[in-house]
Amino acid sequence: MTIVLLAELVSTSVRLALSLKVISIISTLRLAQSVVLVQMFVLLKQFIRENNTILRKRKKARFQ
Numbered sequence: 001m002t003i004v005l006l007a008e009l010v011s012t013s014v015r016l017a018l019s020l021k022v023i024s025i026i027s028t029l030r031l032a033q034s035v036v037l038v039q040m041f042v043l044l045k046q047f048i049r050e051n052n053t054i055l056r057k058r059k060k061a062r063f064q
Helices: 002-063
Strands: none
Touching: none
């Protein structure tokens, strides 16, 4: 009986360790997705700012 309980305990421990590993991997992937979204947002803001600057320069050149 003790050997069976010990085997079940080891099996449960292994499953728990694998579950924790999966959770860790999923957390890392979510963090990476967040980083990519922030990078895309920053690039979009830079593009908009640069584009607005170019448009303002063109408008000033037309009126002068």
